[in-house]
Amino acid sequence: MLSNLKPQAPDKILMLMEEFRADTRQGKVDLGVGVYKDPQGVTPVMRAVKAAEQRIWEAQTTKAYTGLAGTPEYRNAMARMVLKDVPADRLASVATVGGTGAIRQALELARMANPDLTVHVSDPTWPNHLSIMKFMGLPFVQYRYFDNDTRGVDFDGMKADIAKATKGDIVLLHGCCHNPTGANLTTDQWREVIAMLEKSGAVPLIDLAYQGFGDGLDADAEATRLVAASLPEVLIAASCSKNFGIYRERTGILMTLAENTGARDMAQGSMTFLNRQTYSFPPDHGARIVSTILDDDALRADWQSELEDVRNTMLGLRDQLASELRDLSGSDRFDFVARHRGMFSRLGATPEQVQKVKDDSAIYMVGDSRLNIAGLNRDSVPVLARAIIDAGI
Numbered sequence: 001m002l003s004n005l006k007p008q009a010p011d012k013i014l015m016l017m018e019e020f021r022a023d024t025r026q027g028k029v030d031l032g033v034g035v036y037k038d039p040q041g042v043t044p045v046m047r048a049v050k051a052a053e054q055r056i057w058e059a060q061t062t063k064a065y066t067g068l069a070g071t072p073e074y075r076n077a078m079a080r081m082v083l084k085d086v087p088a089d090r091l092a093s094v095a096t097v098g099g100t101g102a103i104r105q106a107l108e109l110a111r112m113a114n115p116d117l118t119v120h121v122s123d124p125t126w127p128n129h130l131s132i133m134k135f136m137g138l139p140f141v142q143y144r145y146f147d148n149d150t151r152g153v154d155f156d157g158m159k160a161d162i163a164k165a166t167k168g169d170i171v172l173l174h175g176c177c178h179n180p181t182g183a184n185l186t187t188d189q190w191r192e193v194i195a196m197l198e199k200s201g202a203v204p205l206i207d208l209a210y211q212g213f214g215d216g217l218d219a220d221a222e223a224t225r226l227v228a229a230s231l232p233e234v235l236i237a238a239s240c241s242k243n244f245g246i247y248r249e250r251t252g253i254l255m256t257l258a259e260n261t262g263a264r265d266m267a268q269g270s271m272t273f274l275n276r277q278t279y280s281f282p283p284d285h286g287a288r289i290v291s292t293i294l295d296d297d298a299l300r301a302d303w304q305s306e307l308e309d310v311r312n313t314m315l316g317l318r319d320q321l322a323s324e325l326r327d328l329s330g331s332d333r334f335d336f337v338a339r340h341r342g343m344f345s346r347l348g349a350t351p352e353q354v355q356k357v358k359d360d361s362a363i364y365m366v367g368d369s370r371l372n373i374a375g376l377n378r379d380s381v382p383v384l385a386r387a388i389i390d391a392g393i
């Protein structure tokens with residue numbers, strides 16, 4: 001039976017990591033995989049996470065199961081962090097296995113509610129969105145998103161495409177820090193998208209994986225909050241991997257907002273059921289770290305200040321890279337690097353140019369010219385800028 005299995009396409013980013021590891025050149029730079037790295041190239045455990053783990057270790061007297069939906073502490077703390085004003089009469093939530101688990105459960109839930117749905121997703125998007133939907137056999141179409149000339153959002157194209165979404169379809173939107181492009185909607189553009197969804201009855205699924213990595217913890221949730229306050233039905237898949245730096249703890253949450261308490265209860269029951277069918281109880285350790293931090297004023301303040309340092313480090317690198325490129329190119333055509341937000345920017349280069357940067361300078365970007373800003377430091381920025389110009393990007 002097992003010999004009937006077919007080989008799976010390897011993950012391109014993980015293949016790039018392998019290639020990087022095998023490269024023996026001095027000063028090689030990895031801008032591939034999406035984890036935050038400090039200027040020394042380390043993905044640190046945040047101070048508040050260490051402190052919370054110590055408290056948990058000291059206080060915890062049992063490892064018995066929690067609840068199928070996760071703990072109320074975690075779900076309440078996350079609802080406050082993401083939504084601020086929590087509409088309890090509309091909100092259902094379940095802890096999930098990372099943000100990926102939240103997206104998977106969101107799509108399963110949507111299909112349970114509407115077996116005929118189509119998912120509308122940005123072109124480009126995080127590749128796992130597409131591969132999950134393909135695996136599930138869920139019909140999807142991609143809406144235009146990235147303008148390769150301006151390296152900003154092709155908003156007219158996006159609007160023309162999401163206008164095709166009909167009642168009961170899902171429109172998947174990145175809440176902030178779009179992956180892989182770094183290009184994001186303005187608040188006014190979000191308002192226009194909301195008005196379109198209101199008219200069509202298509203339901204937004206917001207993927208919020210980088211809250212705190214763009215313009216700040218509240219600013220990055222602004223669009224999600226606006227959507228939540230404006231539309232009758234909203235699905236939100238949030239990840240704690242990046243903003244708490246707890247990637248391997250697999251900590252995420254699916255939140256849904258329903259029209260009324262009856263629909264909320266139905267959603268809660270179905271989401272809990274989905275957890276039960278998939279993995280029973282969601283992991284607790286990461287979730288407990290998060291609620292311990294968010295529920296304690298001192299830990300929360302320390303975490304927020306470290307998160308601000310992370311964010312500002314990335315913004316500083318963006319400014320430095322844009323300024324080096326301005327000097328070298330004698331133009332402002334690379335200023336988009338400073339305007340993009342989050343961990344990634346898409347340069348809009350060809351695969352050949354990406355290859356040349358790798359061959360000539362040992363700088364590894366993803367083939368679609370996505371670079372992880374956090375993989376840079378003050379010393380490698382000028383090297384990258386030179387390589388970009390030399391590759392004719």
Ligand code: PMP
Nearest residue numbers: 098099100126179207209239241
């Ligand atoms: N959504 C996006 C856009 C992402 O980039 C990621 C992580 N790479 C996730 C969701 C999922 O994050 P995780 O499952 O690691 O929490």
